[in-house]
Amino acid sequence: MAQRPRTARRSDPRPRARRRRAVDAKTWIANAEALGRGEGELVALFAEPDRVHMALRDVAGTRLLTLAVADRRYPSVGARHAPAIRLERAIRDLFGHEPEGLPDTRPWLDHGAWPLAHPLAAKRGLPAKSRGGYEFLPVEGEGLHQIPVGPVHAGIIEPGHFRFTANGETVVRLEARLGYVHKGIEWLMQGAPIARAAMLIGRVSGDSTVAYAYAFARAVESALRLTPPPRAVYLRALMAELERIANHLGDFGAICNDATYVLIHAHCGVLREQVLAACDAAFGHRLMRDCIVPGGVAADLSAAEARRLKALVDSIAPRFRELVAIYDDAPSLLDRTVTTGLVSAELVRRFAAGGYVGRASGRDFDARREHAYPPYDKLGLEVPVFEAGDVDARLRVRLREIEESLRLIRRILDALPRGEVRAALRGAKGEREGVGMVEGFRGDVFVYVRLSGTTVVRCHPRDPSWFQWPLLEVAVKDNIVADFPLCNKSFNCSYSGHDL
Numbered sequence: 001m002a003q004r005p006r007t008a009r010r011s012d013p014r015p016r017a018r019r020r021r022a023v024d025a026k027t028w029i030a031n032a033e034a035l036g037r038g039e040g041e042l043v044a045l046f047a048e049p050d051r052v053h054m055a056l057r058d059v060a061g062t063r064l065l066t067l068a069v070a071d072r073r074y075p076s077v078g079a080r081h082a083p084a085i086r087l088e089r090a091i092r093d094l095f096g097h098e099p100e101g102l103p104d105t106r107p108w109l110d111h112g113a114w115p116l117a118h119p120l121a122a123k124r125g126l127p128a129k130s131r132g133g134y135e136f137l138p139v140e141g142e143g144l145h146q147i148p149v150g151p152v153h154a155g156i157i158e159p160g161h162f163r164f165t166a167n168g169e170t171v172v173r174l175e176a177r178l179g180y181v182h183k184g185i186e187w188l189m190q191g192a193p194i195a196r197a198a199m200l201i202g203r204v205s206g207d208s209t210v211a212y213a214y215a216f217a218r219a220v221e222s223a224l225r226l227t228p229p230p231r232a233v234y235l236r237a238l239m240a241e242l243e244r245i246a247n248h249l250g251d252f253g254a255i256c257n258d259a260t261y262v263l264i265h266a267h268c269g270v271l272r273e274q275v276l277a278a279c280d281a282a283f284g285h286r287l288m289r290d291c292i293v294p295g296g297v298a299a300d301l302s303a304a305e306a307r308r309l310k311a312l313v314d315s316i317a318p319r320f321r322e323l324v325a326i327y328d329d330a331p332s333l334l335d336r337t338v339t340t341g342l343v344s345a346e347l348v349r350r351f352a353a354g355g356y357v358g359r360a361s362g363r364d365f366d367a368r369r370e371h372a373y374p375p376y377d378k379l380g381l382e383v384p385v386f387e388a389g390d391v392d393a394r395l396r397v398r399l400r401e402i403e404e405s406l407r408l409i410r411r412i413l414d415a416l417p418r419g420e421v422r423a424a425l426r427g428a429k430g431e432r433e434g435v436g437m438v439e440g441f442r443g444d445v446f447v448y449v450r451l452s453g454t455t456v457v458r459c460h461p462r463d464p465s466w467f468q469w470p471l472l473e474v475a476v477k478d479n480i481v482a483d484f485p486l487c488n489k490s491f492n493c494s495y496s497g498h499d500l
Contacts, residue, residue: 020053020064020433025075028067031056035081041352042467043437044446045077045087046460047095049122053460055435055446057352062371064435064448069097076101083351083467094120094186106135109179109499119187139165139173147481151180158495162484169480174473181499189459194220194425197456198293201447204461205497206287210236210243211440212461213292215447218373219459220294222434223451224425230417232296233374238309238412239279239288239297240438241405245316246275247441248398248405251492255395256327258485259336264323271316278312281305296422306413313406320406324399337392341475341487344389353471354443354464356397357491361389367439379411391490427453440464442494463497 023031031054035042040058047053052074054065067074076099078085088099089108096118110117111134117125144165151159159180165173185204189197201216202209214236221228228236253268276286282305283291291299301309327333343353345362352358358365366383368376384400386393433450443464450457472491476484 020066022066022068025067028054028065028077029075029080031065032075032077032080032084035077035084038350042077042081042083043352043444044448044460044462045084045091046448046462047091047097047120048458049095049120052091052097053448055448062435062437072096073098073100075099076103078102078104083470086470087466094118096121096125109182111179119184120190134161134177136163136175136177137173141167141172143167144172151177160495164476164481164484166481169482171476171479171481171484174476174484176469176473178469178495179499181496183496183500185500186458186460189456192456194294194451194454194456197449197459199290201459201461202289202292204500205463205494206289207247208243208440208442208445208463208494208497209287209289210239210292211438211445212447213290214240214438215436215445215461216449216459217292217294218436218438219434219447219449220425220436220451222436223432223449224294224428224434226295226423226425228296228423229420231300231419232421232423234412234416235297235301235421236292237375237379238301238409238416239283239291240440241408241412242275242279242309243288244441245402245405245409246272246279248402249275249320251398251489252323252395252402254492255337255391255486255489256333258489259333261330261333264326267319267323271319274312274316278305278309282309293422295425296420298422300421301416306416309409310413313409317403317406320402327395327399334392336483336486337395337490338388338390340391340479340483341394341490342389343471343475345387347471347474348389351467351471353467355439355441355468356394356401356443357468357471358443359383359385359397360393362387365444367437367444371437373438375412375415378415379408381408391486394490425454427451427455429453431457442492442497443468461497461500463494465493465495465498468493469498 040056043055043057045054051069052067056063078088079101085104086108088102091097093107093110144167147164149162151161161177163175164171185200189200198216202213204212249268249272253265257265279288280286282301283299291297343361348358348361348363364385369381369383382404384397386396431450431452436447438445446462448460468491475487
């Protein structure tokens with residue numbers, strides 16, 4: 001059952017830099033153990049050559065802890081809180097820091113093909129030797145067989161390997177291996193001017209280019225104490241909602257298509273194309289890439305294009321409602337989605353899973369409301385939450401969010417202020433750091449940045465997929481193999497955003 005939203009907190013148009021706190025190993029362990037007890041949530045876990053950082057969220061807000069790494073070793077968070085395990089495996093691959101007590105020490109992003117080991121460490125290692133096959137976790141029992149899928153898939157799909165263990169048609173275990181799309185984004189951003197880094201961040205995950213650019217801009221503005229112009233604030237939200245609609249329409253159609261219901265897929269494809277064409281006309285790019293920049297936006301909206309967007313919303317809304325009615329009145333389709341791919345409320349809470357994955361299982365979190373960044377504090381945001389935790393619930397969150405985004409776009413266009421769209425960047429003396437979090441279509445996108453003047457010293461983007469991929473493995477368990485595409489599409493995790 002959907003829930004009514006909580007009232008958003010009042011926001012400050014200029015995000016404030018959150019103070020980072022240096023801690024000792026004892027305090028680090030105590031916070032990790034608190035996470036393991038369900039006290040607070042893990043937002044991000046990342047490293048530098050001489051330290052590790054842990055971002056946490058609790059009733060007091062988001063805070064950042066830093067632990068100096070001695071002899072490239074530190075107490076494992078994953079040993080006490082399972083959602084941190086893959087993050088620490090990635091830290092181990094990139095920096096060579098050893099998490100003491102980590103339950104799973106297999107490589108994660110490093111497949112043994114990099115030209116050097118630990119590429120972000122102060123002292124980089126020699127090229128890694130081929131390790132042979134990846135050791136998937138063992139499964140014991142009678143009558144079991146394995147089905148390897150990928151990393152190369154049919155269609156336009158990024159690479160990832162899925163190892164199914166099945167008993168007949170029933171999936172006993174799914175284990176994913178990712179990292180095939182590692183691009184070295186964090187390494188490329190080190191030492192880059194802000195403008196160059198803003199371009200790179202928009203290419204972390206192409207379908208979320210607005211969300212990443214938005215979060216990075218807010219992080220930089222937090223570090224530099226910079227306030228973007230009011231018109232830019234509204235234009236950013238407009239782009240974010242257009243991106244959300246386009247992706248949710250694509251997912252709606254794709255989920256129905258995997259249940260062999262092609263009609264909805266075809267119509268969603270038409271609606272999505274109309275949204276992307278309108279984005280291209282309004283902002284000069286179908287995905288609105290490079291349109292959000294630190295200080296504001298790079299593309300303004302003309303009065304004619306504003307009218308066109310209003311007409312688009314008025315045109316899409318009734319046609320979209322017809323598609324929802326078709327979905328609701330298709331028993332053969334509902335038979336495939338209802339009770340398929342269940343994820344419990346306890347697991348989404350433990351993993352702090354964002355977006356439709358969390359909200360379909362009762363986790364009432366949306367960064368637009370919880371962090372109340374403008375202009376959402378003035379738009380009366382409604383956040384749909386369901387309890388069933390199945391493919392149908394994840395789809396229905398999307399459907400409600402499309403309706404809400406259409407409403408928000410009308411309000412944004414009606415309230416769009418006049419004026420400048422970009423404030424000049426002025427580098428501060430010494431090092432400054434900031435964080436930004438925005439609600440992308442998949443969930444909360446987090447970015448940490450540290451600047452020296454107008455140069456990026458360190459930047460870490462965290463995709464919501466980091467905490468969603470492990471739950472897909474749970475969702476598929478005890479379902480038939482043929483339902484994996486449905487479960488997978490209902491999650492639609494990002495390979496590229498995860499692999500960095």
